[in-house]
Amino acid sequence: xxxxxxxxxxxxxxxxxxxxxxxxxxxxxxxxxxxxxxxxxxxxxxxxxxxxxxxxxxxxxxxxxxxxxxxxxxxxxxxxxxxxxxxxxxxxxxxxxxxxxxxxxxxxxxxxxxxxxxxxxxxxxxxxxxxxxxxxxxxxxxxxxxxxxxxxxxxxxxxxxxxxxxxxxxxxxxxxxxxxxxxxxxxxxxxxxxxxxxxxxxxxxxxxxxxxxxxxxxxxxxxxxxxxxx
Amino acid sequence: xxxxxxxxxxxxxxxxxxxxxxxxxxxxxxxxxxxxxxxxxxxxxxxxxxxxxxxxxxxxxxxxxxxxxxxxxxxxxxxxxxxxxxxxxxxxxxxxxxxxxxxxxxxxxxxxxxxxxxxxxxxxxxxxxxxxxxxxxxxxxxxxxxxxxxxxxxxxxxxxxxxxxxxxxxxxxxxxxxxxxxxxxxxxxxxxxxxxxxxxxxxxxxxxxxxxxxxxxxxxxxxxxxxxxx
DNA sequence: CGTGATCAACTTGTATACATGTGAATTGGC
DNA sequence: GCCAATTCACATGTATACAAGTTGATCACG
Numbered sequence: 231x232x233x234x235x236x237x238x239x240x241x242x243x244x245x246x247x248x249x250x251x252x253x254x255x256x257x258x259x260x261x262x263x264x265x266x267x268x269x270x271x272x273x274x275x276x277x278x279x280x281x282x283x284x285x286x287x288x289x290x291x292x293x294x295x296x297x298x299x300x301x302x303x304x305x306x307x308x309x310x311x312x313x314x315x316x317x318x319x320x321x322x323x324x325x326x327x328x329x330x331x332x333x334x335x336x337x338x339x340x341x342x343x344x345x346x347x348x349x350x351x352x353x354x355x356x357x358x359x360x361x362x363x364x365x366x367x368x369x370x371x372x373x374x375x376x377x378x379x380x381x382x383x384x385x386x387x388x389x390x391x392x393x394x395x396x397x398x399x400x401x402x403x404x405x406x407x408x409x410x411x412x413x414x415x416x417x418x419x420x421x422x423x424x425x426x427x428x429x430x431x432x433x434x435x436x437x438x439x440x441x442x443x444x445x446x447x448x449x450x451x452x453x454x455x456x457x458x459x460x
Numbered sequence: 461x462x463x464x465x466x467x468x469x470x471x472x473x474x475x476x477x478x479x480x481x482x483x484x485x486x487x488x489x490x491x492x493x494x495x496x497x498x499x500x501x502x503x504x505x506x507x508x509x510x511x512x513x514x515x516x517x518x519x520x521x522x523x524x525x526x527x528x529x530x531x532x533x534x535x536x537x538x539x540x541x542x543x544x545x546x547x548x549x550x551x552x553x554x555x556x557x558x559x560x561x562x563x564x565x566x567x568x569x570x571x572x573x574x575x576x577x578x579x580x581x582x583x584x585x586x587x588x589x590x591x592x593x594x595x596x597x598x599x600x601x602x603x604x605x606x607x608x609x610x611x612x613x614x615x616x617x618x619x620x621x622x623x624x625x626x627x628x629x630x631x632x633x634x635x636x637x638x639x640x641x642x643x644x645x646x647x648x649x650x651x652x653x654x655x656x657x658x659x660x661x662x663x664x665x666x667x668x669x670x671x672x673x674x675x676x677x678x679x680x681x682x683x684x685x686x687x688x689x690x
Numbered sequence: 691c692g693t694g695a696t697c698a699a700c701t702t703g704t705a706t707a708c709a710t711g712t713g714a715a716t717t718g719g720c
Numbered sequence: 721g722c723c724a725a726t727t728c729a730c731a732t733g734t735a736t737a738c739a740a741g742t743t744g745a746t747c748a749c750g
Contacts, residue, residue, distance in 0.1 A: 238704070264731060275705040277507075280732090281514065296710045297732045312608040319609070323549040341491055378542040381551070382612055469733070494701060505735040510702090527702045527741045 241278035244268065245285055252291050252302055253392050255452040259305040262295075290389055307445075310393055313386050314438045320383045321367060321434065322427045323373035329423035335373040338419055343368060345411040359407060360398045364391070366411055370430075396444040397437045406436065471508035474498065475515055482521050482532055483622050485682040492531040520619055537675075540623055543616050544668045550613050551597060551664065552657045557604035559653035565603040568649055571596060575641040589637060590628045594621070596641055600660075626674040627667045636666065 248268065251257045269279045283300060286292045290309075294300050328335065345366065364387055371383045398404055410433040417426035478498065481487045499509045513530060516522045520539075524530050558565065575596065594617055601613045640663040647656035652687055 241703080266731080274624075276732090277704055277706090280511075281703095284511065284514060285518070288515070294732075295712095297730090298713075299731060307606065312606045315606055316609050316612065318547065319553040323553075376542045376545055378539065378616075379546050382546065471733080493700080506702090507734055507736090512732095524702075525742090527700090528743075529701060 239278065240274050241281040244272050244274050244279050245282035247272055248282055248286060251290070251456060252286075253395075257302045258453055259302050262301040264298050264299050289385065307442075310390070310441075310445075311438075313390050314434065317367075317383070318389065318431055319384050320379060320386070320436050321371060321430055324371040324376075324379065324383075325418060325427045325430060326423050327374035327376065328370075328418060329421050329426070331375070334419065335375075337369050337373040338415065339413075341369060342415045342419065345408060347408040347412050357398070358394075359404050360395055363398070363407055363411075364394070372418075393441045393445055394437065397440050399444065400440070403437070403440055407433075410436070469508065470504050471511040474502050474504050474506070474509050475512035477502055478512055478516060479521070482516075483625070486659065487532045489532050489535040492523055492525075492529050494529050496634050501525055509557070519615065537672075540671075540675075541668075543620050547597075547613070547616050547620065548661055548664050550609060551601060551660055554601040554604035554606075554609065554613075554660075555657045556662060557606065558600075559593060559651050560650060561605070564649065565605075566630070567599050567603040568645065571599060571641075572645045572649065575638060575645060577638040577642050587625075587628070589634050590625055593628070593637055593641075594624070600644075623671045623675055624667065627670050630670070631675065633667070638665075640666070 236317065248257070256321050257263070263281065265276045265279045268274075268283075269276050272279070283292060283294070287294060291303055293303055328338075344362070368380070368384060368387060372380045374380075396447055398407070414429045414433060417429055478487070487493070495506045495509050495513065498504075498513075499506050502509070504592060513524070517524060521533055522530050523533050558568075574592070598610070598614060598617060602610045604610075628637075640659065644656055644659045644663060647659055
């Protein structure tokens with residue numbers, strides 16, 4: 231049998247680096263660049279760079295212009311709304327599936343312990359809460375037991391990360407997250423599928439609204455900072 | 461502005477050819493091959509072949525074994541079940557969205573005309589009905605107006621095509637498809653979301669059952685035929 | 691005959707050279 | 721000064737050369 235646990239390839243490294251550049255706004259939506267640029271900056275030849283770019287293209291983060299370079303996909307507000315809608319659809323379906331399972335998934339206990347609103351730790355740092363929030367929703371979907379659904383949800387999570395990080399830049403949203411997650415879990419563990427799904431929907435919609443309010447302003451800031459650096 | 465209407469690239473051609481080979485069982489799940497094989501057979505260098513293979517890999521049709529060749533992804537029955545479940549989730553969501561729209565999408569009228577059970581044409585050929593059935597479900601999801609949902613549904617449709625084609629190898633399934641589609645559309649156009657969603661679910665589950673019954677037998681046949689050719 | 695080390699043929703991963711199209715700067719005409 | 725045609729640096733698409741790992745056959749040896 232082949233050994234598939236090989237060390238990280240150059241293509242993987244370039245992929246991760248580019249993804250982070252995009253998520254951290256070091257590459258602004260609309261920015262154009264060439265395969266040669268990236269290769270030079272990350273010390274790689276065009277072949278692995280191209281592989282990484284094609285992956286990012288399939289995931290919707292960049293697009294190629296025929297013989298005229300690449301660009302970070304311009305921000306599409308409607309697309310973000312649609313991704314949020316799709317997320318809600320998938321997570322609601324997951325909740326109903328979980329309530330239909332013969333026995334409660336072990337993951338629910340772990341999540342309940344973690345998202346106790348009285349729990350004092352972890353709450354200080356926004357970026358930590360963001361990652362935990364991501365895990366919460368991904369774990370919830372995973373608990374439903376459909377790997378394909380989990381995979382698609384993961385993909386959507388990746389694409390929304392660039393905007394979701396704005397959600398936790400305000401303390402009241404951090405607090406609300408704890409309360410809302412706890413309420414969702416309680417309903418879920420009591421088998422109240424409808425209740426859990428509705429709470430989950432409201433929770434995601436609240437995040438969506440918060441993000442919507444902050445997004446455009448932040449992007450403008452980042453673009454301005456980016457220009458002044460050049 | 462860049463001209464994006466360029467002619468089909470070699471990579472595209474290889475991609476389409478490989479996809480058809482897989483769907484037509486000329487490449488059996490489990491078959492192993494190398495990039496060089498494909499390049500030689502389709503008159504292309506390794507670069508576009510690799511690009512095509514990576515696309516197929518992301519779509520779940522093939523996988524690469526580190527420095528040890530490629531193989532058509534072995535058939536995973538659980539994955540097919542999960543994809544069907546996901547399809548149902550998405551199409552149910554689409555139905556509910558459509559019923560929530562301010563006005564009926566124009567596509568519904570087109571579909572209603574096409575799927576009249578009394579309509580005599582088109583019914584003879586199974587492969588035609590298969591394509592029409594695919595269109596029906598894709599158009600239904602598209603009518604909900606969420607492009608991301610449509611895209612994901614399209615991806616799932618692609619991955620299920622290899623098994624769905626088995627559904628229409630029996631006449632009673634062809635007939636049933638007409639009746640079921642018409643009933644779904646009727647409920648949908650009367651704004652009966654619950655009714656339409658439930659009918660749709662039963663329709664897809666019936667297809668799923670039919671496919672499940674035929675799949676293993678067919679794969680065995682194809683594998684046997686394949687072996688005798690060698 | 692059985693078994694383990696060795697090795698050569700193949701495989702993918704990566705780098706690089708070449709083909710071809712794009713687009714912006716340049717140049718020439720007015 | 722302005723505009724259009726031209727040109728050329730540079731972009732991606734493709735082919736090929738090289739690096740590094742896998743695998744299965746082979747051969748030596750018990």
